[in-house]
Amino acid sequence: MSAVAETMNVTDERLAGLTLPAGGWSDVARKDALSRVQMMGLPSRRDEYWKYTRPDTLTQAVAVPAALFHNDEAALFDDVERLKIVFVDGVFDADASDDLSLEGVSIEHLATVDADIHWARDIYGVLETNGQKPVERPLAALNTAFATDGVLIHVTGAASRPINMIYLHNSETSDVMLHNVIKLDAGASLTVLETGPAAARLNMVTEVEVADTAAFHHIRAQGRDHERRAATHIFARLGTESVFKSFTLTANGVMTRNECVLELTGDDAKATVGGACVGDGDFHHDDTVFITHDAENCESRQVFKKVLRNGATGVFQGKILVKAGAQKTDGYQISQSLLLDGDSQFLAKPELEIYADDVICSHGSTSGAIDETALFYLQSRGISKPVATDLLTLSFLAEAVDEIEDETLREQINERMASWLERRRG
Amino acid sequence: MLKIENLHVKLEDEEKQILKGVNLEVGAGQVHAIMGPNGSGKSTLSYVLSGREGYEVTDGEAHLGDVDLLDIEPEERAAAGLFLAFQYPVEIPGVGNMTFLRTAVNAQRKARGEEEMSAAEFLKVVRAKAKTLKIDADMLKRPVNVGFSGGEKKRNEILQMAMLEPKMCILDETDSGLDVDAMKLVSEGVNALRSEGRSFLVITHYQRLLDHIKPDVVHIMANGRIIKSGGPELALEVEQNGYADILAEVS
Numbered sequence: 001m002s003a004v005a006e007t008m009n010v011t012d013e014r015l016a017g018l019t020l021p022a023g024g025w026s027d028v029a030r031k032d033a034l035s036r037v038q039m040m041g042l043p044s045r046r047d048e049y050w051k052y053t054r055p056d057t058l059t060q061a062v063a064v065p066a067a068l069f070h071n072d073e074a075a076l077f078d079d080v081e082r083l084k085i086v087f088v089d090g091v092f093d094a095d096a097s098d099d100l101s102l103e104g105v106s107i108e109h110l111a112t113v114d115a116d117i118h119w120a121r122d123i124y125g126v127l128e129t130n131g132q133k134p135v136e137r138p139l140a141a142l143n144t145a146f147a148t149d150g151v152l153i154h155v156t157g158a159a160s161r162p163i164n165m166i167y168l169h170n171s172e173t174s175d176v177m178l179h180n181v182i183k184l185d186a187g188a189s190l191t192v193l194e195t196g197p198a199a200a201r202l203n204m205v206t207e208v209e210v211a212d213t214a215a216f217h218h219i220r221a222q223g224r225d226h227e228r229r230a231a232t233h234i235f236a237r238l239g240t241e242s243v244f245k246s247f248t249l250t251a252n253g254v255m256t257r258n259e260c261v262l263e264l265t266g267d268d269a270k271a272t273v274g275g276a277c278v279g280d281g282d283f284h285h286d287d288t289v290f291i292t293h294d295a296e297n298c299e300s301r302q303v304f305k306k307v308l309r310n311g312a313t314g315v316f317q318g319k320i321l322v323k324a325g326a327q328k329t330d331g332y333q334i335s336q337s338l339l340l341d342g343d344s345q346f347l348a349k350p351e352l353e354i355y356a357d358d359v360i361c362s363h364g365s366t367s368g369a370i371d372e373t374a375l376f377y378l379q380s381r382g383i384s385k386p387v388a389t390d391l392l393t394l395s396f397l398a399e400a401v402d403e404i405e406d407e408t409l410r411e412q413i414n415e416r417m418a419s420w421l422e423r424r425r426g
Numbered sequence: 427m428l429k430i431e432n433l434h435v436k437l438e439d440e441e442k443q444i445l446k447g448v449n450l451e452v453g454a455g456q457v458h459a460i461m462g463p464n465g466s467g468k469s470t471l472s473y474v475l476s477g478r479e480g481y482e483v484t485d486g487e488a489h490l491g492d493v494d495l496l497d498i499e500p501e502e503r504a505a506a507g508l509f510l511a512f513q514y515p516v517e518i519p520g521v522g523n524m525t526f527l528r529t530a531v532n533a534q535r536k537a538r539g540e541e542e543m544s545a546a547e548f549l550k551v552v553r554a555k556a557k558t559l560k561i562d563a564d565m566l567k568r569p570v571n572v573g574f575s576g577g578e579k580k581r582n583e584i585l586q587m588a589m590l591e592p593k594m595c596i597l598d599e600t601d602s603g604l605d606v607d608a609m610k611l612v613s614e615g616v617n618a619l620r621s622e623g624r625s626f627l628v629i630t631h632y633q634r635l636l637d638h639i640k641p642d643v644v645h646i647m648a649n650g651r652i653i654k655s656g657g658p659e660l661a662l663e664v665e666q667n668g669y670a671d672i673l674a675e676v677s
Contacts, residue, residue, distance in 0.1 A: 376478050377516040378526075381586060382504035382534035391521050391529070398520020398569075 007041035011138075013061040014042060018146050025118045026110070029125030033144035036129070040138040049135055052315040052347045053257055053286040058139060058231045063175035063201035066227035069252075075166070076195050076221050076416060080408065082164040085109075085151055089169060089199050090176030092149055096166075104157025105190065110179060111149040120152045120181045127207040127235035131261035135290065140233040140259070143205040147179030150205075155188040155214075162191035167198030169225055174199035180206040184214035186239070191406065192216070197223020197253070202230040212239040212266055218246040219409055221416075222253060226282070229255040240266030240295070247404050249413055250277040250285055251420055257286040264291070264298040264326075274303040274403035276413075278393075278420065279312035279344075286315035287335070293326040293359075302333040305400040307393050308344035319351040322359050331361035338396045339367055340389075390421040427625040428452040428475075428594050433486035435467075435474050444470045446650035447486070452594070452643075455622040459636055460629045461661060462647035463669050468629045469513065471647075472598045476510040477503050490594055504530075505537035507593030511583040511600050518570040523582065526570045527552060531589055555588045559615050577608030584615035595619070596627045601635040613638030633665035646672055 015037070023030050042059040043050045057064055085107070086096035092109050100107040125144040131137060151165055165180070176199035184190060188211070198204065210216045222230060230253065238244050250256055260273045277285045291300045306314035316335035337346030348365040370392050378388035394417060401417075404410040428451070435445040444467045452458045460468050474481050475488055477500035488495045493506045518526065532542040543551070556566055559581045571579050580600055587595055597616070601609055616626070616639050628639055636644070636658065644660040645652045648669065653676045654660065664672070 371516075372479065374516045374518055376500060377512065377518075378530075379500035380476050380478075380504055380510050380512075381526075381530035381590065382501050382537065383530055384501050384533060385499070387529065387533065388501075391526070392518070395518050395520035395569075402520075 003044065003046045004041070007044045010044065010059050011037065011042045014059055014142070017061045020145060021148055025121050026124050029121075030145045033125055033128070033141045036132070036141045037138055037145060040136050040141065042138050042142065049288070049317070052317070052349070053284065057229055057255055058201070058203070058257065063173065064227070064229065065172045066169070066200035066225055066229070067172060068169060069197070069223065069225035071224065073419065077164055077193050077409070077412060080162065080164075080193070080412070082162045082193060084164050084166055086166045086168065087149065087178065087198065089171045089174035090149060090178055102159055102161070102163070104155060104188070105159050105163070106154045107163070108152045109149055110147060110152060119154055119183060123181050123183060123207050123209050124179070127209065127237055128205060128233070130237070130263070131233070131235040131290075137233060137259060137261070139203055139231045140205050140235070143177050143179055143203045143233070147177045147205065150179040150181070152180070153182045153190070153192075155182070155184045155190045157188055159190040162193050164193040164195065167194065167196035167202075167223070169197040169199055169223060169228065172200055175201045177203040179204070182206065182208045182216070184208075184210050184216055186211040187213045189215040190217070192218050194218070194220040197225045197228040197230070200228060202228070202232070204230065204232040206232075206234045208234065208236040208244070210236060210238045210242040210244050213241045214239065215243040216245070217405060219404060219413070220247070221249045221413070222256060224252040226252045226254060228253050231257045233259045233261065235261045236263070236271075238262065238264045238266060238269040238271055241268045242266060243269070244271045245403065245405060246273050247400070248275040249417070250275065252280070252283065253285070254282050255284050257288065259288045260290070262291045262300070264293050264295055264300065267295045267297050269295065269298045271299070272301040272303070272403050274301075274400045276305050276397040276400040276417070277314065278307045278397075278417065279309070279314060281310040281312060283308070283312040284315070285313070287318070289318040291320050291331070293320070293322045293329045293331065295326060297328040298326065299330040300332070301403070302335070303400045303403050304335040305397045306337045306346060307340065307396065308337055308346060309340035311343040313344065314346045316346075316348040316350070316365065318349075318363070319353065320361055320363070322354040322356050322361065324355040326356045327358045329356060329359040329361065331359070333363035334399075335365045336396070337367045338393065339369055386425050390418070390425065393421060394418055427454045427456070428488070428490055428627065430488045431486055433471075433474070433488060434484040435470060435481050436484055438480050438482045443484075444650055445474070448650070448652055450645065450652060452625045452627055454625055455620075456642045457620070457626040457628060457639060458643045458645060459641040459661060460627065460645045460647050460652075461631065461664055466647045467650045468647055469598055472510055472596045472629060475596060476500055476508060501533065502537065504590070504592070505534045509587050509590055509592035509595045511580075511587060511595065511597045513599040513602055515571050515579040515583055517572045519572050521570050523568055523570050524552065524566050527586065527589055530586070534590060552589060556585055558618065559585050559588070560611060561585055576603035577605065577611070580604060580608065580612050581615065584612055588615070588619060593623060594625050594627070596629070598629050599631065600628070601630055601632060609635065610638060633661040636661045648673055
């Protein structure tokens with residue numbers, strides 16, 4: 001079978017099992033997205049953009065079941081004052097959720113929104129479509145067409161507390177598509193927390209419009225279910241003097257592909273995407289980032305750290321595109337892996353494409369083992385080798401975690417990682 | 427306290443003998459200094475005693491009290507009461523100095539079957555000890571040695587020593603990279619820890635440090651052996667005449 005025929009076959013099979021939800025205001029976008037998926041075809045391993053990550057389990061018609069993870073630790077951010085929105089296997093759980101009202105913020109969810117004109121119409125599928133160039137992201141278009149639920153957040157002021165989407169996974173066979181739309185008006189600010197695996201297989205798209213001088217902070221902790229799979233996309237557009245900061249923590253999960261597509265369209269905007277991941281054994285984690293600088297004096301940072309052992313695989317594909325005229329761009333990109341044994345591997349593809357002549361862009365990518373000198377230093381103080389190794393592992397991840405601006409939230413992530421490592425030691 | 431007999435050490439990866447029969451005995455409460463030209467094996471001795479990888483003991487023994495040091499892991503040596511103040515203290519980003527200290531103190535206590543120190547008690551003790559070493563709250567909070575000046579790093583080593591209360595302290599060129607004032611501060615920190623039950627082995631290139639930390643015995647090391655031992659006057663002799671005379675004398 002030819003490559004094209006194989007792709008179309010996979011795409012047809014996948015689409016055959018899906019029905020377009022009645023979306024009201026989103027119908028036009030959904031139909032458009034469906035036709036785009038049909039044109040593009042779902043990714044196959046022959047696609048350059050999927051060179052390091054096999055897409056088959058993310059694209060096949062039926063999701064591979066994932067055993068449930070029995071978690072006995074307190075839910076992350078439990079003691080943070082926040083507004084909770086709970087989804088169970090992709091279905092909104094009103095009883096478990098807080099009242100969806102927050103001053104300066106309107107919150108709705110995709111499944112129940114009225115068919116009338118809606119602010120989300122200008123964003124839903126629009127940022128996603130925009131992010132399909134120059135690289136196609138068919139799984140995101142598939143999501144726009146078929147997403148069954150998600151959160152629509154419109155922020156007009158400074159949100160007084162974070163919104164926490166909690167994605168529970170209670171069915172071994174759940175196959176879920178969620179689509180969030182977040183709009184921050186000029187000067188508005190919001191922190192979004194996302195926790196949990198959501199499903200055996202998750203396809204998630206989040207579109208974020210950050211208007212001038214608005215600030216968006218995002219912290220995500222993907223679930224620890226060993227067998228879960230996820231393909232996520234964040235598409236964000238940044239206005240003048242706006243701030244976008246996103247951090248993702250990943251531990252476990254047999255397959256994760258997190259794509260982040262940012263476009264800096266207003267001068268003096270600042271964007272950060274960071275990730276810390278800890279993988280053990282049957283674990284494949286892919287961070288794919290594409291940042292477009294299309295305005296002057298903007299800053300972007302990509303900071304990704306991966307700790308891998310027992311044959312785990314980490315992938316990083318990160319690109320900074322500086323368009324002509326995007327002078328005084330300051331782009332930074334670092335991707336590093338700590339390989340705790342000889343079986344694990346890290347594959348990195350950093351890219352810079354620059355069409356302006358007055359920019360600073362730096363990138364670096366490394367793979368290394370535990371620093372023997374530091375290990376000896378800790379041991380010489382009486383700290384056992386396993387504990388010392390964990391301390392150095394946390395130390396390695398710190399540069400990424402430090403990108404979280406809020407100290408309380410940052411410490412929660414640090415503590416959680418420390419407790420995972422401690423439990424693993426037994 | 428510390429007894430080293432006929433210690434022979436080579437590099438693990440190459441056929442290079444570094445220590446060629448070191449004999450040394452440091453009594454309880456004593457301060458011994460080791461001086462010697464570059465490459466004589468001084469730092470190797472400190473690393474081998476504390477258990478750094480990369481060295482192979484081909485002959486000889488080293489005991490701390492009843493404990494056979496060469497048979498056990500670095501953390502076990504530490505719990506037995508051995509402490510090495512590093513020539514180049516290691517920076518550990520992302521691990522708070524306080525967390526590090528508390529982990530170390532409690533790990534040693536646990537290894538010795540003692541009760542762990544509570545957070546409150548630890549805080550009280552560490553603050554008091556830090557103050558005498560002019561280590562401020564910010565330095566305690568910052569990641570281990572990250573962004574510390576040379577002097578701050580060495581003071582941090584002495585703080586660790588003060589918190590861990592070892593029996594046998596080895597100071598590996600603690601004076602390197604210190605200005606006069608910093609050396610004085612570090613020396614005062616060390617002197618404050620001198621006691622009947624605690625011994626010191628001070629490795630240094632310069633007599634200057636020994637003006638501050640007064641040794642009972644001075645050893646001269648060359649070519650993997652201790653070639654001469656004497657009182658503090660031996661250090662002065664080296665300072666004035668270099669090693670040439672002593673080397674000529676023994677050869």
